[in-house]
Amino acid sequence: MPTDLHEIVVVGAGIAGMRAAETLRQEGYDGGLTVVGDEWHAPYHRPPLSKKLLSGQIQRAGVDLAPQFDFDARVLRGATARKLDPSSHTIDLDDDGTPLTLHYDGLVIATGATPRSWSGGAVPDGVMLLRTVDDCLAIRECLAGGPRVVVVGGGFIGAEVAATCRMLGLDVALIERGDGLLLSALGAEMATCWAQLHKSHGVDLRVGVNVEEFVGNGRVKGVRLSDGSQLAADLVIVGLGVSPATEWLDGSGLRIDDGLVCDATGAVEGGSDVVAAGDIARWWHPRYERHLRIEHWDHAGRQGETAARTLLAGPDSAEAYDGLPYFWSDQYDVKLQMLGVPTDYDAFAVIEGRTEDWNFTAAYGRGGATIAVLSTTPGRVQAYRDEIAKAAVFPPKPA
Ligand SMILES: Cc1cc2nc3c(=O)[nH]c(=O)nc-3n(C[C@H](O)[C@H](O)[C@H](O)COP(=O)(O)OP(=O)(O)OC[C@H]3O[C@@H](n4cnc5c(N)ncnc54)[C@H](O)[C@@H]3O)c2cc1C
Structure with a gap:
């Protein structure tokens, strides 16, 4: 762990920011930690907002994002980051109407996205x-x-x-x-x-x-x-759709191009001691060999964890993240799950079941390799994890 890391600020208290904050402590970081979020609510799960919370099947308390363990942090709610100055390592905030400047040695940017x-x-x-x-x-x-x-x-x-x-x-x-x-x-x-x-x-x-x-x-x-x-x-x-919440970073010198452009460890291009995660971030994905901005819950949390480790490891020892993006969507009684990224696929096949029965698995391929699998059979996509990870011959066979 770099010895000059005494004060870390996480901006954005969604899943990416919260997982980053937790991971910092889990990995043994015991310096100052501040989590800044502009919402007044305690962190919460966003996916139920279009599903069970909207329908009334669950109530407000049912979407609270419980921390995975107790951790020590200064939490600012109703505090909006307005400006980042990487040269002085400071962030200007509007803390519920009061200007506040925070200094950081390490910064996690996880301000998500805003709906168009x-x-x-x-x-x-x-x-x-x-x-x-x-x-x-x-x-x-x-x-x-x-x-x-x-x-x-x-x-x-x-x-x-x-x-x-x-x-x-x-x-x-x-x-x-x-x-x-x-x-x-x-x-x-x-x-x-x-x-x-x-x-x-x-x-x-x-x-x-x-x-x-x-x-x-x-x-x-x-x-x-x-x-x-x-x-x-x-x-x-x-x-x-949404736009990455980067307005407050205008003029910061960080590279913004449909989100904050990051390497495969989450380090933001154009900055030092700055990482980003979640809907705001466009990370290089080694497996897909391109920058991807993924707007999914699971991926945002995993990026938050990786970004925290990157800060702690420092630029020379940080490890690339090549996890397969995963998401789900619930519509009526159908649960759709997708593992991998189907963008630009040139081959498609239903490989298990029948679409008419709404109990099927389908695969996407590109250049003869498997790039993603979708299923309406709960958990079934996981059987194809290795095939997607290895870019196995299309159509894939389950493990
Ligand atoms: C209705 C809905 C349903 C969804 N359903 C699914 C689903 O079924 N499956 C799935 O995989 N994904 C789903 N998603 C997507 C998923 O919720 C997002 O990918 C995930 O929430 C991204 O997490 P994040 O931490 O990057 O950003 P966010 O959750 O947006 O958190 C960012 C936080 O930063 C705050 N912030 C922004 N700007 C500032 C600032 N300047 N200063 C301080 N704080 C700031 C924001 O207010 C917010 O609280 C859904 C999203 C929505 C909206």
Whole structure:
């Protein structure tokens, strides 16, 4: 452990920041540790916000992110990092209205991502975004009134929210301007399947159309689409993806290009003694030989742990992380799990079961090698971990 490491600051108290803070202590770091987060809530699990917390199957306390063990840290809540000056190793904060400057010897940046707002200007009341627990509870309150719901955006957040609302018995339309639901994440074959899943549950799915305008004076009443049609709506949930939360780092000299650009250990390019993890970070992935910014819960936590070890090890001894990205998504009674990264796949095959039964496993390949496996059979993707890790011949065989 470098002897000049006496004060470490973690900015961002989500899963990446919290796992980083815990790992620092677990690895024996006993210097000063400050965790800065701009939310007032104690750290919480984000995935249930579009699922069980939104539906009311669990309550607010059910999403608290319990620390894995007790650890000693100064925790600042409601404190927003405004500026980073790497030359003086300082961070300027707005600590609930009071300016505060923190010095650091080591810095973990884990400020996550922020949802993209509607770009077409002001929106009427009832057009909402979903990222935080407060967003979720505000939407949930609206759902109690039995609104007609329009979801804008056919990525995971949109698809999960649509499923949750349908399971509550609400009328739901889902609008995606691209050619398919979950298309960029799952590819054309699976996009067709998931579109079918939503239609069979009664979602009015419209793909290949844009939202032209939200209708309503003060309160939303409907959504006008680019094909000339209009949908009635009492509530609109916009899920247009996220942008890495890097604004406060402008002018810091750190390399920002769709997130903070990091090497395979989490060290940020353009900085020293600075690591980054989670949704904000675009790490070099040795296995996929490219920088990847992964917006998944499991990966964010693992990056947080690795980034902490990198700080403690110092640049010459830090170890690269090449773990396979993993994520899941729950829609209706289907749990989708994916191991690996299917981007740019050129081969696809269902390798177990039948899609019609919603109990199947499918593989993605590129250049004859296996790059990712998706399954709706819980835990099944793990059987293909070695095949993906070794880039085994496509289609893969289970261990
Ligand atoms: C509704 C929803 C459902 C999801 N479902 C799934 C799922 O089923 N499976 C899956 O794998 N992933 C899912 N995800 C994605 C997953 O939650 C994220 O990948 C993960 O939360 C990223 O963790 P993070 O710590 O990098 O960022 P975050 O969780 O965003 O935490 C960053 C924290 O930093 C704070 N912050 C930002 N800027 C500042 C600043 N300047 N100063 C101080 N604090 C700041 C933020 O307020 C936030 O509290 C879901 C996400 C959402 C929103």
